[in-house]
Amino acid sequence: MERPEITNKLTAIFRKVFCNDSLVLSNDLSAHDVEQWDSLSHMLLITEIENEFVIKFKLKDLNKMRNVGDMIDIISLKTDC
């Protein structure tokens, strides 16, 4: 899947999980930048992403996700296979 498409879908998911319609994603956006993004909401985010993109993450993938950019890279890898 192309990055723009992933970004669009991710934006919708982020806005839904964090109840923030004005949230704009960038590659270096991370939990520090979004008020409600913590370890609790992170797992809800992961579940929504898996459902939307029909993929399954591994625990090791989570550890590699430092920011939205990393997230898009991993999703791209999984949706390409």
Added chain:
Amino acid sequence: MIKLLKKLVLFFLAFVICDYIIGLGLDIIRNNSPDGRYFKTQYSLEKGKEDIVILGASCAESNIAPYIIEDSLKMTCWNAGRGGQILPFWTCLEKGILNRYTPKIVILDIGANDLSGNLFPTGYERAAFLRPFYHRHKEIHPILNKIFFFEKYFDCSNLYVYNSSYYYLLRPYLFKGLDGKIADKGWKPLTGKMPPIIPHPIPIITSYNLNNETVQLFNEFISNLTTRNCKVFIVISPVFNKKIFTSPTIEYINRLNDVYLLNFGNCKIFTENSRLYRDDYHLNIEGAIKFTTLLVKRIKHEIN
């Protein structure tokens, strides 16, 4: 590195100067205290010349009224008791007193198991109350230096010797008489009384072995007085609802030839009368007057 060392030296010098100046101020406050526990301690160490001195902890401080002793024995009397303190503190006061004169009589109020107690670390650490007097009284150094290894170095600092003393140092300037009025000559009369309780006195636990170090310090304390022909009366104050017949401490003191032991531990006038107590261990004013009257009778009997 040189910059760091320079700054540290400068900092240290600034600290020493501030420490000295503040120390001068604190000494002035202490020396001019209108009353209170620092006034009483300073008086005991530096000024008092009474014929009879009372030493001990809170039971001594509140149970024994000097004016009754003065009226009866026609000798001056000062109560140098201080709550919470044990042998190391009493030894320091004794040294301060004996540096200046020898009292005719010393009354030492102790607990029935005091010679079984460990002096380390609490006994010595509690004597840290005397730190503000460290610079002027070399005689208390041997005791205070035992608090910990670096004590003598840290006591060079005025701020350190006055550590945690500020409340009791300043309190008499705002509220007089809370540790006893000057006219009470060191006595701290306690108001209030226990609720009426039907007593069922039980013997106190006395199965503690004597502590060698405590006994050694006690022997030194006693011989410092008796070798100067001072009469020593060891008093065991009565405790409400308790019987104190004997204990290893009492038996040990009984075997000493040069002291008088006055054991009120089983005196039913007190032990079964809650009205005379402020709490289990401490007599109120009424109880103290009654107790001192009885005590003085016993002392008179022994010395005549």
Added chain:
Amino acid sequence: MVFTSFNFLIFFPLLVVIYYITPVRFRWLTLLVASYFFYLNIKPVFALFVLGVTISTYIFTRLIDQTNVESRKKSFMLLNIFLILLPLFFFKYFSHINAGIFSLLESIHIRWPLPALKLIFPIGISFYTFVAIGYTIDVYNEEIKSEKNIGILALFLSFFPLILSGPIERAKNMLPQFYSLKIIDYSIIVEGLKLMLWGYFMKLVVADRVGLYVDTILNNVSQHNGTTLLFASFLYPIQVYADLGGYSLIAIGTAKILGINVMQNFKRPFFATSMSEFWHRWHISLISWLTDYVYTPLSFALRKYGIWGIVTALMITFLISGVWHGAALTFIAWGFLQGLFLSIEALTNKKRAKFEKKHNLGKNGLYIFIEIFFTFILFAASQIFGRAGNITDALTIYKKIFTTAGSKLFIADVGILVFALLGIFILLLNDFMCEYFPHVKLLRNKNKYIRFFSLLLLLMYIISFGVFDSGQFIYFKY
């Protein structure tokens, strides 16, 4: 030897001098020798445990790296975790489980004389065991390569500023630093000294003095009324913050002077507006460890259950946190309460966010104050269990608070309480300023005279009001 012992005040400056005259490539060795010397001074036999954990962790992490078979990697990881947990389990929980089994057998009239061992607890074992487990899992997850130099690994696990009470550090942060121990400059040393000094203030002036009052009350629960118990229960969390937070700052400052950066462990926790924010500010190293190694794998495994999977993971994580603190039921109750509070917050998160948005409460000062106060109450309420000697005492405290509130407050020694409250005021004022007015500084002011005299004043305050021995005591009867 602990940070607040005078021996440490001799040991540390000497070590710094030796450290700086040691050639750079051998400095890690100086630190290793110093760390074991530090630990041996507490009790020599304790060093055997940290050595054992080091050797086991070294062997198994090297094996993990050298095998390509996933199942073998997992086995090595699990085996090492099992082995290094054994001493922790044995020392921390053996006597409790022993007593539990004994009373269970007694209740069914079986008298089986189980051996009761008098065990001296190796200080710091909870901390370095967690550090070792975290490192093992990081190697397994390929977050970091296993350390080839056993000396460096030994240093990482025994590093003296951290070994007794944390912060619980990560290999990714620490190991590279041990390889680049270079000359550091004056400003970093001064910063380290400032951190240490403030840490000593928190520990000696606040924690130890507040503790004199709190211990008198909470060690004699049956003798005190509801008002007094409530007051002591409010003071206790501040005592813990000042104690562990102060100790952490001393550790961080000590490490900084040696050129090592260690993570922050407390971040003004009493200004948190929710329990989840609180746990991002309180004992940060422990909670981030639990998040990375317990909560995340658990919640990941349970993610198909949505919010209920999160709630389950939270409850288990905090129950483990409770058990880590101690084996008694009170700690389990404490952990349960933390999990419960966070679960309720997670479940009501969206509703609360909507409510706040609707009424524009985000920047409302009064609302923020209420949130802060409520969060503190929740934490203080849970700490009643954390502090109580047993469940009966904890429940007695709760009962008395609700049935005899309004009774007279027991003050004990006025002198001790007055200066305890003054210390708390200074501490919370400092935190308040750092939280809302971070540009206002004293110890780090631009003006060198303000910096100098603030430091001097702080040192003088510590010497004047710190609790250095048990000469300070509550002797309230007198």
